[in-house]
Amino acid sequence: MTKLWNAQLCTALGRGLRLQSTAAAYFPSEPASPVLKTTIPGPKSSERLAELGKVFDNRAAYFAANYYNSIGNYIADVDGNQYLDVYAQIASIALGYNNPEILKTAKSDQMANALANRPALACFPSSDYQQILEDGILAAAPKGMSKVWTALSGSDANETAFKAAFIYHAAKKRGNNTFSPKELESVMQNLVPGASDAAILSFEKGFHGRLFGSLSTTRSKPIHKLDIPAFNWPKAPFPSLKYPLDQFVTENKKEEERCLAEFEKVIQQWSTQIAAIIIEPIQSEGGDNHASPSFFQSLRDLTLKYDILMIVDEVQTGVGASGKFWAHEHWNLTTPPDMVTFSKKFQAAGFYFALPELQPSLPFRQFNTWCGDPSKALIARTVYQEISKYNLVENAATTGAYLYGKLESLSGEYSSIFNLRGQSTGTFIAWDMSSSAKRDMFLIESRKLGLNIGGCGDVSVRLRPTLVFEEKHADVLVDIAEEALKRLG
Amino acid sequence: MTKLWNAQLCTALGRGLRLQSTAAAYFPSEPASPVLKTTIPGPKSSERLAELGKVFDNRAAYFAANYYNSIGNYIADVDGNQYLDVYAQIASIALGYNNPEILKTAKSDQMANALANRPALACFPSSDYQQILEDGILAAAPKGMSKVWTALSGSDANETAFKAAFIYHAAKKRGNNTFSPKELESVMQNLVPGASDAAILSFEKGFHGRLFGSLSTTRSKPIHKLDIPAFNWPKAPFPSLKYPLDQFVTENKKEEERCLAEFEKVIQQWSTQIAAIIIEPIQSEGGDNHASPSFFQSLRDLTLKYDILMIVDEVQTGVGASGKFWAHEHWNLTTPPDMVTFSKKFQAAGFYFALPELQPSLPFRQFNTWCGDPSKALIARTVYQEISKYNLVENAATTGAYLYGKLESLSGEYSSIFNLRGQSTGTFIAWDMSSSAKRDMFLIESRKLGLNIGGCGDVSVRLRPTLVFEEKHADVLVDIAEEALKRLG
Known part of the structure; x- marks a missing residue:
């Protein structure tokens, strides 16, 4: 043949x-x-x-x-x-x-148009952006997620998700009140109460990017972090399991329980200051560390118990390689995560969410010049469609x-x-x-x-x-x- | 006709x-x-x-x-x-x-190739990346700058420049020593001495982006910053000049001298903790605030006196609109800045530099998955070439x-x-x-x-x-x- x-x-x-x-x-x-x-x-x-x-x-x-x-x-x-x-x-x-x-796709007129006229998407979105999203990035959205914020890299995806979490956390605390004069004044000094003293909790050996906020949650290796200022945010242990998993069920269960107990202790120590946790379904840069679906379900339960948002970082695990489109689908969570971040195989980056309040109550808060890139959304659409087709x-x-x-x-x-x-x-x-x-x-x-x-x-x-x-x-x-x-x- | x-x-x-x-x-x-x-x-x-x-x-x-x-x-x-x-x-x-x-350019085979095979540039650079840079981004480099680090947005450009500054600052302090066990251990807790307690100084009303590090240097408006954690970094006043400049020479000179004195005071207060300052040639988001070439020359002199790096943020001012290719060319500095960041009109983003030590002594420190985007570098090349041609x-x-x-x-x-x-x-x-x-x-x-x-x-x-x-x-x-x-x- x-x-x-x-x-x-x-x-x-x-x-x-x-x-x-x-x-x-x-x-x-x-x-x-x-x-x-x-x-x-x-x-x-x-x-x-x-x-x-x-x-x-x-x-x-x-x-x-x-x-x-x-x-x-x-x-x-x-x-x-x-x-x-x-x-x-x-x-x-x-x-x-x-x-x-x-x-x-790369040679299409739509691509040439997107490249030659890159828009400030939140101000002058192209008339076809919604369709591009709906046929691609949104068609691939994890169960329970209907909205997306588009960004430019995995780090950027995570940091914009963090911003959404912090704004949501502060709004919850503030209630229906408007910003106080003290908040408006202190924030320009980078001080509380206008600047938040809340935190994102991450896990030992986790990797979530290399910009200043995301790097503060990255716990993979010293060389990734040395000499860069970091927020003093909490971390919790990620299970160190023994492989193959089916031969060490009892030991691994014990290790996961130890980590869950430690996680809850850290949450209690930080009281209401934790805006969100971020976790990878499989810790990738940190050494391909796995944990069981029941570990992740218990984490989810604890975030719900303590009213903390859960961000699942699917930058490396997402888009099919794990045998599910999203690796966290392996967990069969009873309640979906609050945000799921993506990048890499989609070429486009960003985060999915469902909760309407994760969109700040005012515009220009989750905002930047480009807010994503239609040329990358076009590639993501083709990636999604080909994955489905074949x-x-x-x-x-x-x-x-x-x-x-x-x-x-x-x-x-x-x-x-x-x-x-x-x-x-x-x-x-x-x-x-x-x-x-x-x-x-x-x-x-x-x-x-x-x-x-x-x-x-x-x-x-x-x-x-x-x-x-x-x-x-x-x-x-x-x-x-x-x-x-x-x-x- | x-x-x-x-x-x-x-x-x-x-x-x-x-x-x-x-x-x-x-x-x-x-x-x-x-x-x-x-x-x-x-x-x-x-x-x-x-x-x-x-x-x-x-x-x-x-x-x-x-x-x-x-x-x-x-x-x-x-x-x-x-x-x-x-x-x-x-x-x-x-x-x-x-x-x-x-x-x-958007319809070229080179573009289709760049889009379909987006590389991890620092690991598997395309054989033509150097030529693309040299004919475009590097051909446009400000006087005195021969190297570039490519990034994805203005915020990203500034944050990678900050990282270069912090790594350089720490290396200077550390001398030829290797990382100490205490540094290696503390950095994984986000604590000093492994994590830096140094700072980037910015100016009132300045805007440098919206990610966590860049937002800490942004001082434009509360709405840009509220509810987001920020590093407690210093700021200095930017002159409030009277316009038209030629009618208020004496008042404006006095105002600039006041700001310079205040700037030097802040530097002295922070002693050796300031790794770099960042400043826009014309503060854009903050209200199109101008200052005189002599103000910027004096700032440069003070950064040299105190051994602090100077980052010029040309994200909005760069690439021609100011009547010079780079707006800081209006200053006729006797010593060029240490880093110049760019984005927007170039579509591609990143920072220029000359000092060899701004490249960390080890690889994988200034690093991420994509480290830029050849498809954007191709656009930047055409932008540069057309600007020159016409x-x-x-x-x-x-x-x-x-x-x-x-x-x-x-x-x-x-x-x-x-x-x-x-x-x-x-x-x-x-x-x-x-x-x-x-x-x-x-x-x-x-x-x-x-x-x-x-x-x-x-x-x-x-x-x-x-x-x-x-x-x-x-x-x-x-x-x-x-x-x-x-x-x-």
Whole structure:
């Protein structure tokens, strides 16, 4: 069967049918395995990075990419190498490189119009913005959420959600009163009562961004936070579970109960000063730490008990990779969270909410020049529509289960990989290695073998492939991982 | 002369020559004056805004725009009205609506590639990112600046600049030492010494954004700040000058000296705790407040004396409208500022710098997922190239001088407009009205007459047209302003 024919067949099969390979339909010329032409990093890559480094800080760079030659699950560098990419721009590429439907959107007149006439959305919204939102970002809204505030990055999404929480918290306290003269005067000095002394509670090892408010809730690593002023906001422990979860049910339950008790203690200490908590469904930068649905349900119950808002940070977990569109759907909460933030795979960013009072009582409070970006909302719409059309959330679930099974075998064979996690969270899979150095060597060795893969936490390897990552890609991943493990000895 | 012929002539005249009308060259079908078809706001606009308001907070909206029908200096709404736009998306539209060169960039393969494959720029930069920067954002760099950090909005630009300042400040204090165990431990509690207790000093009435760090330096209005936690950072007075400047030289000099003395006092009180100051060349949101070059030179001298970094916020003033590419070029500083932030008219955002130490000694400190956006850098490149090609900075200077003259006459005739300012700052012109209510009525009345115009501060009207705003547009603006003044009585 030729590749072209394959693509046509898949297109013809259309909506709803289980396709042989969505990746093949999108990317008839996607490589079957990595293509290696030079040592890694290649000479041109090193030269390019050195040059760029003179004007832009790129010391975190792995290679200089050639996005014209990247396709599907494979990223190309300037030396002609093509890597299977299971890092995907830190979990941001949803539909594969040069996805034809995204390219179509990118080349549309609507996109050109959005780029050439970027509006101040809250002042002069385009007449089609609502439709763009309703066909995309809002059609994907988590259960119980009907409104959205659009922003520009994950940090920005979280900070605007925090602002909504603080304004709501202060309004509740103030009742129907207007701002007092003392509030109006003190706020210009950055002092209470006009400036709030309330707080956002976050969890140990959580990551919520790097701007000043979001960084105050980030608790991942010192290097993310050192030397930057931070608000003295509270934190609570996140469970340190043992994996695989089904083998440590009793211990894990005990650990979660310990954390819940500690969480309630912190809330009580802070009395009514906590405006909201923020939590990731799976702590990603902090090391892919999981907790049980019942832990999150208990957290939700406690936030309701103490009248504290709950913000779920789905910046990294959202948009399908976990095997549900939103990872918090795994919890089956009896009451939805108050806000859910998103970014990355949607390209567009922002937060969802339902509570009408999370829209401040006056305009120009939740406000800025752009308030989002229609060009990104257009991309988000296509991402959502393609995910629906090709059942890509289901693909992440089934491919994830297949991949987990293979990694479980590998973990049985190689003692250097352990604490495998993500059995039922799609391709959102990670494992630990014996040390930070060993983990880093594994990542480097894998890249040399044509696998672009990322780490998280101190000793973890995390998988963040696209949503068009399939069993055939999982096979390549596992083969290379095994070879890298062999080489590490 | 037909419009088409006119456009061809202008294109033929090409680079370097003074053109009859760049606007006519770009926009042969730009209206000669506003087109009004309904009452303002029109019925379709009201309906659209009400619908959009159900899912997105748009209570700050003036009308629902139709960007397909907008052209050059004229913005269209959904009711078929076309307004002369001297607000330009809060100073963000550089080259006019549907500028053909921006549309060409928007429809290019390079743009489609950038949109479809948005990279984590600090990890996997595209091989062409350097060239895009060098031909655009970096080619426009202020004198003395050779490096750039790219970001996503003005607030984000300022906050990343603040982070650079805090990291630099801490490194200076720490010397060559590594992080101490106490720093590594305390920072995870958001406490000193790991978290910094240093500060950014800003000026009364300054505006630097609305995220938590930038909002702590924003001192424009209570409504921008109420109920949001803020860092207890210092502020200093910004001169309250009398206009026209040339008639109040002695008083203004005295006022600036008072502010400088107060500034130095605040610095001394805070001892070595101030990492940087941030200041706008013309305070924009805060009311279009000007100060003299010698005031800024003295500030620069004091920052050098006390070893404090100087950040110039050119988010609103930058990219040509002031009659210089960067408004701080009006100062002729003997030592350039340490950082200059930008956004708005460039669509791309970020900060320039020269000092190598403003790049942290370790990677992953100034870092986030996207670190900018190549699709925006492409737009910025075209903006820069077109500004150069058509001498649009000079156009802003000469059109501004012409417009200022006409407004000066109007101000002589109508006592309700006074404190006219911006005599030598291009189209960056503003004036005061007798009250906030009167100013708001003027803005509404102008819009009804087909002029989209914005306010700032408590009682000011600010002009923020595009860079292709010419004498013919200035004539329309002044005619409508006069008619609105007459109607207000």
